[in-house]
Amino acid sequence: MHDAISIITAKRDGRELSGAEIDWVIEAFTHGIVADEQMAALAMAVYFRGMTRAEVSRWTSAMVDSGSRMDFTWLDRPTVDKHSTGGVGDKITLPLAPLVAACGAAVPQLSGRGLGHTGGTLDKLEAVPGWRADLSRAEMAEILADPAVGAVVCAAGADLAPADRRLYALRDVTGTVESIPLIASSIMSKKIAEGTEALVLDVKVGAGAFMKDVADARELARTMVELGADEGVRTVALLTAMDAPLGRTAGNALEVREAVEVLAGGGPDDVVELTLALAREMLAAVGLDGVDPADRLRDGSAMDRWRSMIAAQGGDPAAPLPRARHTDVVLAEFDGVVDGIDAHGVGLAAWRLGAGRARAGESVQAAAGVELHVGLGDLVTVGTPLATLHTDTPEKFDYARRSLEPAFTGSAESARRARGVVIERIGPVER
Ligand code: URA
Numbered sequence: 001m002h003d004a005i006s007i008i009t010a011k012r013d014g015r016e017l018s019g020a021e022i023d024w025v026i027e028a029f030t031h032g033i034v035a036d037e038q039m040a041a042l043a044m045a046v047y048f049r050g051m052t053r054a055e056v057s058r059w060t061s062a063m064v065d066s067g068s069r070m071d072f073t074w075l076d077r078p079t080v081d082k083h084s085t086g087g088v089g090d091k092i093t094l095p096l097a098p099l100v101a102a103c104g105a106a107v108p109q110l111s112g113r114g115l116g117h118t119g120g121t122l123d124k125l126e127a128v129p130g131w132r133a134d135l136s137r138a139e140m141a142e143i144l145a146d147p148a149v150g151a152v153v154c155a156a157g158a159d160l161a162p163a164d165r166r167l168y169a170l171r172d173v174t175g176t177v178e179s180i181p182l183i184a185s186s187i188m189s190k191k192i193a194e195g196t197e198a199l200v201l202d203v204k205v206g207a208g209a210f211m212k213d214v215a216d217a218r219e220l221a222r223t224m225v226e227l228g229a230d231e232g233v234r235t236v237a238l239l240t241a242m243d244a245p246l247g248r249t250a251g252n253a254l255e256v257r258e259a260v261e262v263l264a265g266g267g268p269d270d271v272v273e274l275t276l277a278l279a280r281e282m283l284a285a286v287g288l289d290g291v292d293p294a295d296r297l298r299d300g301s302a303m304d305r306w307r308s309m310i311a312a313q314g315g316d317p318a319a320p321l322p323r324a325r326h327t328d329v330v331l332a333e334f335d336g337v338v339d340g341i342d343a344h345g346v347g348l349a350a351w352r353l354g355a356g357r358a359r360a361g362e363s364v365q366a367a368a369g370v371e372l373h374v375g376l377g378d379l380v381t382v383g384t385p386l387a388t389l390h391t392d393t394p395e396k397f398d399y400a401r402r403s404l405e406p407a408f409t410g411s412a413e414s415a416r417r418a419r420g421v422v423i424e425r426i427g428p429v430e431r
Helices: 004-012 019-030 036-049 053-065 093-102 121-125 137-145 162-172 180-193 214-230 252-263 269-285 293-298 301-312 343-355 394-407
Strands: 080-084 107-111 151-155 198-205 234-241 326-331 336-341 369-372 385-391 408-411 422-426
Touching: 004 019, 004 036, 019 036, 019 053, 019 162, 036 162, 036 180, 053 162, 053 180, 053 214, 080 093, 080 107, 080 180, 080 269, 093 107, 093 121, 093 151, 093 252, 093 269, 093 293, 093 301, 107 121, 107 137, 121 151, 121 252, 137 151, 151 301, 162 180, 180 214, 198 214, 198 269, 214 234, 214 422, 234 269, 252 269, 252 301, 252 369, 269 293, 269 422, 293 301, 326 394, 343 369, 343 385, 343 394, 385 394, 394 408
Parallel strands: 080 198, 107 151, 198 234
Antiparallel strands: 234 422, 326 385, 336 408, 369 385
16 A cells, blocks of 8 residues: 655655555556645756656656557668757657658657747747647547658547656646656656557757756766657657757748758758768667668658658748748847857847737747857858847737847857757667
8 A cells, every 4th residue: 555645755865665555656647646746846856966867767668558559560660860959950759750751661640839039849840830739649640651641740549648748738837747767757757658659759958958068968868768768769869959049940830941952952950960960870779780871851752751851741842931920130239150049049139029929829920930040150240140030920029139139149259160960869778
């Protein structure tokens, strides 16, 4: 027999929880037997005391077991997915999923909507006229099995790790999001339940990311790589820079446009670099490392997959993307070299313009966001256009400018060489 108070006080006092205690508390919470305030207290105790590898592994499997686990082992291709911990302008899933499918793997991706200053993949894809995020499991399976598609990006159903869904909502309002074991188990429970054979994690580091420093990002990455191995999912992580936004756009339709540029063989260097680095890791994880994804961008086959992937979910890949009714341009107020573009400031501006939501369930503006005209190392003079703001609600311009203008910093020094995006690779580890 177990009870919530003994488990909370044990963790509060720094004792390792047993597997049976963890199974009980997650199941009892899922069924409303452990109350929200008790789970919030336990989350706070975990925040301060942490969890051992055995605890976090058991916690993750208990959250997977709170719902159903999908199974794609019947497909004639290996399955592999990517998860990013979230960054400003991170539209990588959009070119990556069709690219990896064009290289011979199946990509089952359950994604979320954005909350706060980083956008959600589903919000971005919903900017494509007609595209639908809500698919039944049968529809998802049919698209994955279709040899002309093989990639699906859709909303997670209510039955996927329901314990995490409830716990994440509680953590969000109790100051317990920023705990490495809780973040790692939350992310990995959903990815394990999704039934992918292999997983590549893009763990963002920097001012615009959850993890502001490399040591924390490394610990989060290692914890997730180990959790994947414990559950038989081959998992590798890349730590990638998130000081400046990724690419030149932040906002739903603007990011789709940039993703399509990448699929057409163009697009910003950092977006192309990260898309190819993640694609290579995903292919290697499922033994398809003989295929060079750069060839699939060049020969148009990734673009063909994009079109069929969008059409399979009701979207019209040829339809014009929504455009904002109002735009406003931010001009440089300095002469010199752009040596910083703060991702958080840019993300906040896009959010203030209407690209993101303040509360779950709100709608977003498809066309709102920020388009950058300069990158790190560019030379500007007073009056050079730095960015264009897009919105349907022009009364938001001043509010957005307040976070965007200070995001640009310049120096008189000669141009700093731009760093590569990938900082470090972690994993895989043996089970
Ligand atoms: N994303 C998740 O899914 N869970 C977390 O805890 C943090 C980010």
